[in-house]
Amino acid sequence: MKKSLSWFTILLFCLFSLFPMLYVVSISLRGDNAFGSRSLALFNSQSTLKNFSELFLHTPFLKWMMNSLYVSTVVTLSGVILAATSGYAISRYEFKGKKIMLMSLLTTQMFPATMLMLPFFIVLSKLHLINKFLGLIIIYSSTALPFCIWQMKGYFDTVPKELEEAAKLDGCSSFQAFYKIILPMSTPALVITGLFSFMSSWSEYLVAAITLQDPELYTLPLGLKSFQASLATQWGLYAAGALVVSIPVVVLFIMISKYLVSGLTVGSVKG
């Protein structure tokens, strides 16, 4: 009885979570570009893929996707590399100002993004980085990096120091011990960090809106927003776009799910 109740509760929550997504699917398959409907049916006789074909053939959707992919990939790669190296240094070495630096990194996470808009815009315009991907990449990286560094530091703190010591006695320099031993066994943390960096840039709208004004440079969130007009929003296109945007993230999650397990250090030391 207790088990059935648990299953029923889980099912209820699943339906609750899935409903908005199914609703978007149903809008994307309707041909009337309407948001509301009297029916809850997902498919009906008028269901069509017209919105998807129009999205790819008659809008710059692919261009926006490539822009987003480029920005997100650079942010992810730089985020992972910088977070791994700095997180490791903070975890393993003692240096002056370490505590202050860690607290400062944490403090940057306490400001809401909207509060930082103006300073970001001023800095970028003074550096002539408005309407350039580099400007967007710098902002995305700098906002995601503090959390990523903390995350990687936290992981490296759990890795036994004896492993590096063993590597050094086996003939490795400090850097070799890091990239030959510590980095390969840090896959779960690297994956989480990469995913966080990717997500934070893939679906970000606000910063992109103030940085990129040229439609040629639009990322996916900006592009999707452009379907929305004051008089006639193209809800079908909007929904189809939103579904396509979510696909890479879902695929990414499925691909890396095997790494999202703890315990890669099991067996290395006693315990």
Add this chain to the structure above:
Amino acid sequence: MNALELKNITKSFGFNTILKNVSLEVNLGEFLVLVGPSGCGKSTLLRIISGLESSSTGEVFIGGKNITLVEPQNRDIAMVFQSYALYPHMSVYENMEFSLKIRKLPPVEIRNRIHEIADLLQMTPLLQRKPKDLSGGQRQRVSLGRALARRAPVILFDEPLSNLDAHLRQQMRIEIKKIHQIFKSTIIYVTHDQTEAMTMGDRIAVLNKGQIEQIDSPFNIYHSPKNIFVANFIGTPEMNLLNGEMRNNYFVHKDFDFNISKDISSHDVVLGIRPENITLSENQGIAGTVQFFENLGPNGLLHVHTGNEVIKLFIQGQNIPKINDKVFLNVDQSKLKLFDKKSGSLIQ
């Protein structure tokens, strides 16, 4: 030439001095055991030899070459860690192969070495397994194999058996000793277990509070301890240590006295006698009451209360006195040791 030499090694962490002026020479192919209580500085000394820790003052020589400032990766020292320190993402084979690859040995040589060691340690069926799929004993065996595959002139062991159960510990003790006899490497072995020290070492260095109290063969350490600390630390159970005074060739204790045919100038002394050198007698000797009996299997340990002191002795056979029985103890005078109470040093 010495395989390893330490000259006046001192290590301090802030105001806390861990090692005080430690000097030590280890012969080529020798199995030296560093033994001492927790916190005595033995692991720190090992880490200084390996280069993982730097000394505050002093010098380290290997094969006559000063390596005090040489990085650990360039010292050609192998180490077996207490916690195994196996690379979790690598198989047993890859763990053993790693250091040889770093040193750019030819692949055929690497393969031969690994298979030779794996055969010796009976690890061949485990070569493709990851550390997480091994038991504690197997992991320690891999850790040992990894160090041996290096063929380093000096191998350091940092309490390698302390995580294993008693049976496995005994097995591994024999195995390590056998391997030492085959490879004749110079081994420095740190342990706090004095049984391990006694059974494995060619020589034992007893450390206490950052200083070496005595370096000698296991036999001499056990039978001729230089001071009260060594006498008390080495041996299970520990030596009986009785505080008393010397008066006209008599050792006078609060509860008893007996003649000692030794000319001692000190007044306040500590008499040391091992439990196996005391026997029960019919009606003469130190009088006491049986307080407790520990059955150890082949023999037993009797705790006898003499009034202010508890003296321990080994007894064998069926006629074990019962608790609260009155007994008399006979001390083998040729085996007793006298220490100066003030300095703790052996007098005779």
